[in-house]
C-alpha cells in the first residue's frame with residue numbers, strides 16, 4: 394500500500410487523474426470562450442472595438458489615435474460649444490456635435506486619416522488604422 398502511494402506521487406509521469414484534470418480544464422476553458430463568443434454575437438456591434446476621442450478646450454485628445462481597421466471611434470465633446478470630427482479627405486464626418494454630446498464614426502480601412510473640426514480650423518488630429 395505504501396509503495397503504491399509512493400508511485401502515485403512520483404512526478405515523472407502524469408497520472409491518469411492529472412491528465413483527466415488537464416482535459417477537463419481545457420474543456421471548461423473552451424466552454425468559457427464559447428460563452429464569451431455567444432455573448433459578443435448578441436451585442437449590436439459584434440467583434441467591433443470602440444476607441445474614444447475626447448474634445449476639450451478646443452482640442453482633440455489623443456492627438457493621434459491608433460486603431461485597427463473596423464474600429465468605431467466615439468467622439469465626446471466636453472466643451473460648451475459645437476465641434477465636428479471631419480476627415481480631411483472625407484472618410485468620415487460627424488457633422489456638428491453639440492457641447493456635452495457625442496457621436497461615432499467607423500474607421501473602415503487601414504490608413505492614416507488626418508482630421509479637423511469644420512468650425513475651428515486650429516483643431517486637428519490624426520487617426521492611424523492598421
Ligand SMILES: [Cu+2]
Pocket residue numbers: 451475476477510511512513516
Ligand atoms: Cu471645433
